Amino acid sequence: MTDLKNPTSKDTVLNVSGVSKRFGGLQALSDVGIKIERGQVYGLIGPNGAGKTTFFNVLTGLYTPDSGSFQLAGKSYQPTAVHTVAKAGIARTFQNIRLFAEMTALENVMVGRHIRTHSGLLGAMFRTSAFKAEEAAIAHRSRELLEYVGIAKFADYKARTLSYGDQRRLEIARALATDPQLIALDEPAAGMNATEKVMLRELIDRIRNDNRTSQITSLSDIVVGCQRWCTKARCVDMHGITGIV
């Protein structure tokens, strides 16, 4: 059985190999492979245009890879659609924040939580007691997650009114709401000021220590990001993961 309390546990959460993706004449990823162990924070570091976001997009079903095999916690999965990937246990944040701007912070997290719900359309239409109980549980869990990432006081604020740093934390709360085994954070510190970066680093550490999930972060800000934030790092050169830092 997986030792979830032990952050040094060596079991593999993600195992991908042979991932390639071509855009017209541009080979963005070429035979990329990576193994991610439970409880680790991996940094995917590389210059602009190296293919970090493309790798995340392939991993999470936004882009269809030309080739590649994908396993999550020992089970193979096909990253053919975003919702199947989320159900399989991978959540992500985006380099360019993608929130529902006109929805509240709480509602944004609830959206993430809904992929783990059971009441169907009929339950929602007729507002059955099972549906109401499930909605209450979703709201409760979502508030807990806002508390966890440190923005509970903004639960009822529209997402667009939050500061840049708080919007990134909200994206992390939404990702956590899906009960992921792995979170892919695409340039999580981009555009943050120094204070926001410190708070983000603490949050990433906390997620790791609580061992709710492994994390893979893409970082072009190598000096700031890698050594302080990650327990392991992989270097992305043009077209592929080329080395261990």
Ligand SMILES: Nc1ncnc2c1ncn2[C@@H]1O[C@H](COP(=O)(O)OP(=O)(O)OP(=O)(O)O)[C@@H](O)[C@H]1O
């Ligand atoms: N949808 C797309 N269509 C065509 N080319 C694309 C597409 N997405 C990415 N690319 C190209 O693939 C290459 C890798 O881009 P990608 O965004 O993955 O790099 P990155 O490492 O995330 O860079 P950055 O540090 O700037 O975020 C770039 O040359 C980019 O122009």
Ligand SMILES: [Mg+2]
């Ligand atoms: Mg990128």
